[in-house]
Amino acid sequence: MSLPLLEFDAFWEVLLAELELPVVAVVPDTLLRDDLAFDSVLTFELLLVVEDLAGVMLPEQLLGQLVTVGDVYNVYETRVTQG
């Protein structure tokens, strides 16, 4: 069963809620580390949530390639649309 694709804003709303982080306005260019203070622990939690939302495990190498909020959404969108 394929999972529903969330729009960008809804995706981030769910992510922040799952990570128990305060709601902040983001755009695709928002930087995970510099703007949102994501360190390796928070990025690890974030990837687990993205995996749950996409219903698939992501390659570990992705962790170092996620620079912006848009990067995270693109990974999620690609996985969901590829089924």
Place this chain on the structure above:
Amino acid sequence: MELSTALFAPSRGTPRQSVPHVPLCGRRVRLRALAPSDYDFCYQLAVDERTAPHWRYRGAPPRPEDFVRELWQSVLVQFIVERRDGSERLGLVTAYDANTRDGHCHIAAIFRPDTRMWPLEGVFLFVNYLFAEYDFRKLYGEVIEYNLPAFASTVGRWLDSEGVRREHEYHGGRYWDVHLLALWRDRFELDRERMLRRITKDLPA
């Protein structure tokens, strides 16, 4: 009826207690007992220039024969962290200096430098194991200053900072602070179920 059977068979009408399951296997990694065949792997972590500064010898290569003895010195329990399918060793997690009277213990972890997700999953499984199997109130981690940025989001959220040893260790031509971080059982319990459910959930690759 044999004595052992009589002692351990549940009596008729007594509800059976389910044995709590303490998972040692996550989405990507599993913990398994450290074996003598792992000593060389651990030694390589201790002498590799990329990992050595982060572990107990701080870059000074130990004598191999001392290393094996010291690998178990003051250790309560430790596990090799490996890929879930057992195909590759990734690191080591250790609990040491356990104080059962006062209910605390120190933990440490060392991983291959090419790992990213695995260390955190392995450490979470290990912490969960320690709180499940030992009556600790809190676990301590000592983090040298240059390693602290990797944990920044956890301080105040998961971990309490309980002290700083100023310019405590010398490495790379200067002195560095060492931070004492504590994870309280009560704090861990708040997120344990949520994180454990997530980490142990099977997903297709």
